[in-house]
Amino acid sequence: MGRLPVADRLTLGVDTSTQVQVGLSDGKQVLASRTYDDPKRHVEQLAPLLSTMITEIGLDVTAVTGIVVGVGPGPYTGLRVGIATARVLGSVLGVRVRGVCSLDVLAVQWQRGERPDGDFLIATDARRREVYWARYGADGVRVDGPSVGRPDQLPALPVAGPAGLVHPELASADRTRLDGPTRLDGGVLALAGPELPDAGIEPLYLRSPDAAPPGPRKSVLAHPRALR
Amino acid sequence: MSEPLILGIESSCDETGVGIVRGNQLLANEVASSVEEHVRFGGVVPEVASRAHLEAIVPTIERALKTADVDLGQLDAIAVTAGPGLMGALVVGIAAAKALALATGKPLYGVNHLAGHVAVDLLEHGPLPQPAVALLVSGGHTSLLRVDDVATKIIEIGATIDDAAGEAYDKVARLLGLSYPGGPVIDRIANGDGDPQAAGDPTAIRFPRGLTAQKDLVKHRFDFSFSGLKTAVARWVELRQRDGLDIPLADVAASFQEAVCDVLSAKAIDACQSLGAEDLLIGGGVAANGRLRVLLAERAEERGIRLRRPRPGLCTDNGAMIAVLGAQMVSRGLPPSALDFAADSTLPVSRPLV
Ligand SMILES: [Zn+2]
Numbered sequence: 323m324g325r326l327p328v329a330d331r332l333t334l335g336v337d338t339s340t341q342v343q344v345g346l347s348d349g350k351q352v353l354a355s356r357t358y359d360d361p362k363r364h365v366e367q368l369a370p371l372l373s374t375m376i377t378e379i380g381l382d383v384t385a386v387t388g389i390v391v392g393v394g395p396g397p398y399t400g401l402r403v404g405i406a407t408a409r410v411l412g413s414v415l416g417v418r419v420r421g422v423c424s425l426d427v428l429a430v431q432w433q434r435g436e437r438p439d440g441d442f443l444i445a446t447d448a449r450r451r452e453v454y455w456a457r458y459g460a461d462g463v464r465v466d467g468p469s470v471g472r473p474d475q476l477p478a479l480p481v482a483g484p485a486g487l488v489h490p491e492l493a494s495a496d497r498t499r500l501d502g503p504t505r506l507d508g509g510v511l512a513l514a515g516p517e518l519p520d521a522g523i524e525p526l527y528l529r530s531p532d533a534a535p536p537g538p539r540k541s542v543l544a545h546p547r548a549l550r
Numbered sequence: 551m552s553e554p555l556i557l558g559i560e561s562s563c564d565e566t567g568v569g570i571v572r573g574n575q576l577l578a579n580e581v582a583s584s585v586e587e588h589v590r591f592g593g594v595v596p597e598v599a600s601r602a603h604l605e606a607i608v609p610t611i612e613r614a615l616k617t618a619d620v621d622l623g624q625l626d627a628i629a630v631t632a633g634p635g636l637m638g639a640l641v642v643g644i645a646a647a648k649a650l651a652l653a654t655g656k657p658l659y660g661v662n663h664l665a666g667h668v669a670v671d672l673l674e675h676g677p678l679p680q681p682a683v684a685l686l687v688s689g690g691h692t693s694l695l696r697v698d699d700v701a702t703k704i705i706e707i708g709a710t711i712d713d714a715a716g717e718a719y720d721k722v723a724r725l726l727g728l729s730y731p732g733g734p735v736i737d738r739i740a741n742g743d744g745d746p747q748a749a750g751d752p753t754a755i756r757f758p759r760g761l762t763a764q765k766d767l768v769k770h771r772f773d774f775s776f777s778g779l780k781t782a783v784a785r786w787v788e789l790r791q792r793d794g795l796d797i798p799l800a801d802v803a804a805s806f807q808e809a810v811c812d813v814l815s816a817k818a819i820d821a822c823q824s825l826g827a828e829d830l831l832i833g834g835g836v837a838a839n840g841r842l843r844v845l846l847a848e849r850a851e852e853r854g855i856r857l858r859r860p861r862p863g864l865c866t867d868n869g870a871m872i873a874v875l876g877a878q879m880v881s882r883g884l885p886p887s888a889l890d891f892a893a894d895s896t897l898p899v900s901r902p903l904v
Contacts, residue, residue, distance in 0.1 A: 363892070365641040369648035370889045383653055398597065399638045402604050403645040409608045410649035414622060525604070531597035535590050539725055542784040543792070 332381065333388045334411070335512030336372070338364040338404030339396025339424035340446055340484050344372050345508030346379065349516075354379050355509030361447075364403040372407075388417050390515030392424035392506065394526040395454035395468050396446065401525050409523060421523040422515050424506060425456040425468055428483050430514045431503040433462040438480045438502070441465070445476065445485035445492060453485040453492075454528065464519070470528040554626040554880040557614065557650070558873025559607075561643030562635025562663045563690055564588060564599045566606035568614040569870030573877055574672045577618035579863065579870040582606035585731065592730045593720055594689070600638035607646045614869065622654050627886065629876025632660030632904045633897030635690070640893035648889060657886035659876045660904040662704075662897055663867075664691065667833035669700050669878060670864045670871035678858070683827045685818040687842070688834030688866070689716030689731065692814075694772045694821050695899060697831070701878035704899050707821060708772025711761070715810055716836050718776035722783050722806050726799060737840050740804035750804030752841075757782050757809040762816070772821055779809055811842040819849045831858040838862040879903055 332353075335345040342358035356375045358367040376383050391408035394401045405421070412419035425444040432438065438460070445455040448470050455476055456467030473489040482502020486492050553573025560567035564585055570578040584602035588594050615622065630647035633640060644660070651658035668684045684695040684704075692715045694708035713721070716733055723732030728739065742748035760775030761767070783806050790797055822830050830850055836842060837859055850857040864870060884903060891904045 365644050365648075366890045366892045368645065369652050373652055373889060398600065399641055402600065402638070402642055406604055406607060406642050406645040407649040410611070410646045411653055413608050413612065414650060414653040525601075527601070531595055531601070533591050533595040533598060536592045536724065539784075541788060542781055543788050 331387050332385050333390060333512045333516060334386045335390050335508045335515055336368070336404045336408050337392030337424055337427065337506050337508060337511055338368060338400045339392045339394045340506060342367045342371055343506045343508035343511065344368070344375055345510065345512040346375065347509060347512035352509030352513050355507055357505065357508070361400065364400040368403055368407055384415060386411070386415055386417060388516065389419045390511055391419060391421050391523065392427060392511060393421040393521050393523060394424055395448070395470065395528050396424060397449055398525065398527065405523065405525055419523055420515060421521045422511070422518040423456065423464070423468055423521045423526065425454065425483065426464060426518045427506050427511045427514065428503050429458045429462050429464065430518070431507055431510050432482050434510070435503065436501060441479050442502070443476060443479050443481040444483040445473070445481050446483050447485050447488045453489060455485070468526060468528065554877045555620065555624055556873045556876040556880065557625055557628050558869045558871070558876055559611070559628070559630040559643045559647045560663070560666070560867055560869045560872045561603045561607070561639050562631045562633070563639060563867055564594045564602070565867040566603050566610050566643070567867060567869030567872070568610045569868055569873040570614050570618040570620055571673065571870060571873040571877055573881070574676060574874065576673045576870055577620065578614040579868055580610050580614040580617060581868050582610050589730050592724050596636045596638050599636060600642060603639055603642035607642055611646065611650070622650070625654065625656050627657045627659060627876055627880050629659040629661050629872050629879070631663045631666065631872050632887070632891060633663065633894035635663055635895060637893055637895045640895065644893050651889070658889065659879050660887040660891045661872060661875050661879065662899055662902045664693065664695070664899040665700065665704055665902040666871035666875045668695065668697055668704060668831060669875035670833065670868070671831050671858050671860050672700070672874055673864065673870060674860050675858050678831065679829050681825055681827050682829040682831055683818060683821045683825060684831040684833060685814060686834040687715045687814060687832070687836035689720065690714055691834060692774050693899070694818060696825055696827070701875065701882055701884070701902060704902060706899050708774065708817065710774040710776065711770065712775050712777035713780065715774070715776060715814065718780050718810060719836070721780050725784050725787060726802060733836055733839060736803045736807055739800055740807050740841065742800060748800055750798070750800030750802070752804040752808035754798065754801035755786060755805040757805055759809055759813045762813060772817055774813060774817065776810065779806070807841050811839070811845045814842060815845045815849050818846065819853060819855065822855050823853060828854070829856045829858060833860065833865050835866045837865040875902070
């Protein structure tokens, strides 16, 4: 087997806040970016996608010098897959894991493309007819959020992000058209992640677990089946 | 060739477990439990458990490697619970195991949690004569299994048709005003809460034994039902309260426990006899229950059946049980799982390896 190319800096990007997104960067450019388009198969597809991406560009996972992981917000079960993966890889490879807000990555993508003139929003689907969103200044700096809420309660600003695909009301008359990115790019995450605000490596849980201490017990005398 | 060195990860319910074994020899068994966080809810809250797994997984892996004094590079394979269990909980362990496999290049085995409860006994009592019968009882499962081969052939011959046995303990504990988890509390109260003189009378109240009537045995000879028992306890307690009588807590606890353990042990022994099995293995959290152990031991001895019970720390969910099952898979030369396997919350015990 030939020698593997050596990069003195190789950043791995991992994000499972929406679909499965991975990427690699040498700090100057995006080396690779891969997506698995399915919002429900994170635990199945993340590791194989990482494995094929790394081998396809002729590298070995041990060449990774840093990891950037999207910590959401996003649906929790999928989100945890990326964070658990990044933390374990970081521990085993002995490299630093940096967490960033996933919405910030989409904001960078928009800035790199046909950038909006003024303030703008990034929104992703939060299920339960809600969206995760954040507000950015024209310079791309996050000024509000991330938050979770109903799509019709968002400020009337240009909006990008995958939520536009599931919540058509985000494209209502008082907004400019949806011309920003609709999908997070793992390569941009790997390239820009080290410069984005550090969000920590805890998931951005914007909702509390659905659980309540048990209430008073119902009588089984009047309703013999009540406890079933 | 020396025995395979395996790291196993378990995260199907509320324990984050990482174990390391060499063949049938236990080297590490580290467990981080989130049970305390579920107490105020009176049961396991899946999202709370999943969050706790994410926090615990890396430190638990690191602790297990340190305890066993093993380098990841020395491992022969990694094993992880693929199911059954809580979806959000399972995926944390699976993601971690896949990342370990990716980073080390080691083969990965996605294995069945229930089969792990059976295999863990190999760590303490060596090879299991076959066929054997296994009775698994915990807050999540109540099953009777026929074990033809611990790594490749386990058949479920009976299961609960409603609540798991441990769940019945939790619910009865709650209606008696006792704390969660119910198993250890009810066992303690039934035994007099530290005062043998105050121990309850298991024959004080004759609570129903689910699925033991002649007509039920036709279709459900090896199945269990605990929902009716729980309702009967609730009814008995409420009637006493309505009539202004006190509740003899120790008697209720002992009588309820007797009903559960009587059915569990009777059906387990019946299964052994009908299958010609001379070994009965018990596992799961409820296997640590004092009364169940005594009753099973008595009835097994009468019929010349050997009772095998791993120590309590191995009966509850842990990573060592997954590691030792993985070691069996490796020893038999079975192929590892594909890297894209899923978490399967209802994985049947007939599929020991995904
Ligand atoms: Zn279990």
